[in-house]
Amino acid sequence: xxxxxxxxxxxxxxIAALGLVPQIMLPFAGGVxxxxxxxxxxxxxxxxxxxxxxxxxxxxxxxxxxxxxxLAGGRGGLxxxxxxxxxFLLGWAVATLVIGWAYQVMASRGVFLAGLLASVLGGIVVxxxxxxxxxxxxxQMPLLQAAGVVLIFIPGDILKAVLAALLNREIRRARPEFxx
Amino acid sequence: xxxxxxxRPWIRAVPAGVKxxxxxxxxxxxxxIQDPVILAVVLLATLVLLAELRALSLLRTLRPVGFMxxxxxxxxxxxxxxxxxxxxxxxxxxxxxxATIVTASTALSEMLTVLDRLLAPLRWMGLSTRPVSxxxxxxxxxxxLLAARWxxxxxxxxxxxxxxxxxxxxxxxxxTALDDADHxxxxxxxxxxxxxxxxxxKERSPVSPSLRR
Numbered sequence: 137x138x139x140x141x142x143x144x145x146x147x148x149x150x151i152a153a154l155g156l157v158p159q160i161m162l163p164f165a166g167g168v169x170x171x172x173x174x175x176x177x178x179x180x181x182x183x184x185x186x187x188x189x190x191x192x193x194x195x196x197x198x199x200x201x202x203x204x205x206x207l208a209g210g211r212g213g214l215x216x217x218x219x220x221x222x223x224f225l226l227g228w229a230v231a232t233l234v235i236g237w238a239y240q241v242m243a244s245r246g247v248f249l250a251g252l253l254a255s256v257l258g259g260i261v262v263x264x265x266x267x268x269x270x271x272x273x274x275x276q277m278p279l280l281q282a283a284g285v286v287l288i289f290i291p292g293d294i295l296k297a298v299l300a301a302l303l304n305r306e307i308r309r310a311r312p313e314f315x316x
Numbered sequence: 317x318x319x320x321x322x323x324r325p326w327i328r329a330v331p332a333g334v335k336x337x338x339x340x341x342x343x344x345x346x347x348x349i350q351d352p353v354i355l356a357v358v359l360l361a362t363l364v365l366l367a368e369l370r371a372l373s374l375l376r377t378l379r380p381v382g383f384m385x386x387x388x389x390x391x392x393x394x395x396x397x398x399x400x401x402x403x404x405x406x407x408x409x410x411x412x413x414x415a416t417i418v419t420a421s422t423a424l425s426e427m428l429t430v431l432d433r434l435l436a437p438l439r440w441m442g443l444s445t446r447p448v449s450x451x452x453x454x455x456x457x458x459x460x461l462l463a464a465r466w467x468x469x470x471x472x473x474x475x476x477x478x479x480x481x482x483x484x485x486x487x488x489x490x491x492t493a494l495d496d497a498d499h500x501x502x503x504x505x506x507x508x509x510x511x512x513x514x515x516x517x518k519e520r521s522p523v524s525p526s527l528r529r
Contacts, residue, residue: 137447138504139497145451146497149458150490156463172486179490195451202427202452203419206459209380213419214336218343218411220384275388275404281395285387299483306487311494 140188147184147192148199151176152206171208174293177228178259178300181235182251183307189232197225223270227263234258239304247308251301259300260293322371322421332426333433335418342414346407352399355406362413369417377416378409385409428452446510454500462493 154172180189196206205212207225216225235258242250264286272282322328327335349355366372385405392401428449435445469489473481504510 137510139501141447141451141510142454142497142501142504143494145454146458146462146493146500148451148455149462150493152455152459153462153466154486157466175486183490183494195455198431199452199455202424202431203422204424204456204459211377211380213377214339214415215377215381215412215419216415218408218415219381220388220408221381271384271388274408275385275391276400277388277391278395281391285384285391299486303483303486303490307490307494310487310491 140191143184144188144192144195147176147180147189148195151180151192151196152199152204155206155208172296173208174228174259174263175296175300175303177232177263178235178255178296179303179307181232181258182239182254182300182304184236185240186233186236189236190229193229193232197229200225218274220271220274221267222274224263224267226270227266230266231258231263234262247305248301251304252297255297255300256294259297260290263293264290322369322374322417324369324371324421327369327417327421328423330421332422332430335422336430339415339418343411346411349407350403352403352406355403355410359406359410359413362410362417365417366413369421371417371420374413374416374420378412381408381412424456444510450504450509458496461496462489465489465492 151173154176157172177193180192183189184192199206200212200216201214203213207216216222235254238254238257239250242253244250264283267286268279268282271277271286272279275282277285346355346358349358363372366374385408389398389401389405392398392404431452432445432449435448438445466485466489469485470481473485
């Protein structure tokens, strides 16, 4: 119990802290800023597993709602929940669940490959479905247009999925005793 | 971290629950209203409220949303219905500002109290909500700590390399955080953080007295 609460809380804090890492601009994606925060979400699923990972993300969402400016760029508070990106924020929880579950299913096929596929499935496919639906609802855009708007973020997220898979391998190599 | 705060006494005196309920109602109403004139009046009223609160600097919270709103407006323009685009921009701008006002004028401790009240049904069902409170406080405490740790790691990197830190720093960052978590877990267990006392978890709350109701 104590261990679960501590790891969940620490990972929520970790995702928040990754938002403080300076944003990288991708030159090939038209200068779209990418933050390390989605990387944290992917790692929550890969490292903590589906349930604890999702709890960590839900905890972070609660902390955002309480008003702490813990999202990338110092965003936070209730404004995020009525803004156009709300689908992505809430989608983080769904994405983490899928990432953790997909990783556990595929882990026997190699840590890196499983991590990459799980991150792409959860952190890109599932997350973008949530994000696009949210954007379409908030901005009254048809789903297709909403999808077109967020496509520019995909290159950065593919990069993050690769990084998440690499980091997950490193972490498991450094702490082989670490069980989910 | 940017922290926003409104200090006008009258709005701070309004109970957090009232502000949150009002915000929820206004949100629903604004999503139902499709008339750009009414929405423009709402946005204007919001701006007047901001000015009254001496909080026009909160307008900068619109910047991260602005990019998306601009894209949405552009998409509606291309679809041939710029009026819908205008409605969306007015509505979201008002909502984001109003929500920010609620957040900026309410202390974190008050928000925690509201959350505690929302979790009450779980307690009636006999579940302990203690771990939730502990986790929230731990997260809030660990964010600055981890941010400092990141700074430390990048300084160590700079001492050894002329290049900028890369993602390679993330591995030691996460490993040390996981170790911290295990230490914190040991400390929690040693203090009996989740032991119930007379069925009441509030007696030995790790929440500092100022955060308690």
